[in-house]
Amino acid sequence: MTSIPFRRSLTGLFLIGALLGAVGCSGGQDDGGGRDRSPDTTDASGGIVDIDGYWSDARLPDPLAEVEVQLPEPKAGEALATAKAQVLSLDRAGDSVRLVGAWLRPTSGLSLGSHELTGGSDYFHQVPWVRLLDAQSGHLIEPLYGAETDVASNDRKNECLCSRTTSKEQGEDFVPEEIELFYADFPAPASQQVSVMFGEFIEPTDEIPVSEGQQFENTAEGTAVFDIRSDSGALPAGYGAESAQRAVLPFASRIRSVTGSSVNVEDEETELSLPADVLFEVDSSELDGEAEKVLDGAVDTLRTTAQRQEVVIAGHTDDQGEEDYNQTLSEKRAETVREYVEPKLADAGLTFSTQGFGETDPLAPNLTADGKPNEDNRALNRRVSFVYQPSGSGDLSVETGEELPEAPVMAGAEAPDGVLASAILEQPGDRGDTPLRIDLLEVAEAGDHVRVGYAFAMADGGPIQRNLFYGSALVKSHLHFGVNSFGLGQNPSSSNVTVIGTDSGQQYWPVTGDGVSCLCTEAAGTRGHGFTLSSPMFAYYPAAAIEEDGTVLRFADSGEWELDLESYLGQQATGAEG
Known part of the structure; x- marks a missing residue:
């Protein structure tokens, strides 16, 4: 199989412990949590029956993990629709694994389709x-x-070695004719236990074991079916394919100082990055303006944190222009910086080398999902970095002269029953006046990370705002959540929701997989619509994000919520519906 040439990640590698998703793992008729999975209607020959409030087939194996999905839907005015995603099998064969899942409909109420x-x-x-x-x-x-x-x-999200998930929403008390099964093949993980992340907005499941040589058998054949895109219509016997491309992405974490520099860490190796825009003019490799002052600050930081280290000075560009030109420019910029800083650190025992990556090593996607430029990310990707293994305890930030744009302080709001706290996020710009209520749902430890769960809803209790977030993907000043880095540009995501330490001035971004796949809400389940009922979102951050004396939850440049996140650690909303 072919490995995908993703960028050489220089970003944070952190271990997630027990992922605390809203799931329940089953084993036998009683899942260990006191919940009886016995069907309400028993049929020894199989068939669709009510099991724990969802239509299923008692012949199917007990799920390894399951998660209930709940979203507001416009049918019947506005109401909550639900479904349940289950993991029935996760089995290894050679260097691939196959996940088999089920999508279950509720026995009452509105029903979500598997296209979620x-x-x-x-x-x-x-x-x-x-x-x-x-x-x-x-x-x-x-x-x-x-x-x-x-x-x-x-668009890679539109392709995989997998079955299809074709079903749509249904009205009250829908009884399906079949139980929908699906599968997807993956590169085999290195570990024996993993978590599963369904869709773009559903929190990860608990960790589940990976079996070996226990291929899924459909014991409910005839009732539980796959939608297979092949002439045979049968589940492929072998996992994966020899020609398949593989994407195994290291966890990455980005911390930006409010003074403009950013730090990324992986395997104890640090990448201290300076914005190229403060060092060079466009298309130039000559130091410009205040560049020497900025580099003097970098020299001070390297002196205290990179003693006796080998330091690689790496140049990077965005995706504009010809690839060969960008490669050459990045090399020249790296060499220019080396020529300035190396003599100033001759007495510090450092050795320097340079490398240019051109546009091949972005920290964040240069384009939105629909191919439009993401200018904020492009600016982030234009950088010169110092890559080394820290040996000192000094401050890694460098004063660059850049500052975060001011964002309005969000006013507190009356929290719905069961919600931890609420605040109002005003719509920025002058093209609309549609504020959102942001509800804090949980702050949970997850190994070296912390998961923050929240939701948004229409603040004024008015009617559904269809396409509230559409039509202004390139005009970030009118988007509550800024331009989406991991989905359609205008759709709400957690990609620009950050935690800022008020004392340290450090800005913590959501954890990603190598900067291309987010451990966060990549796109809200409600897409472009605004509801009075809540649309859930979440993001994982380094645990240090809430260990500050004070914290601010910042939503793009639209608003800052002064919120002591650590005081909510371990708390979770109690089933409020908006």
């Missing part, structure tokens, strides 16, 4: 977007892709 599992630029392509989180080895694992898939594009 899809992602990318086309939510109706009918392919599940499912990933594995290997916490022990620190990797986010995407599905296997075909040899022709453009793995550098967000």
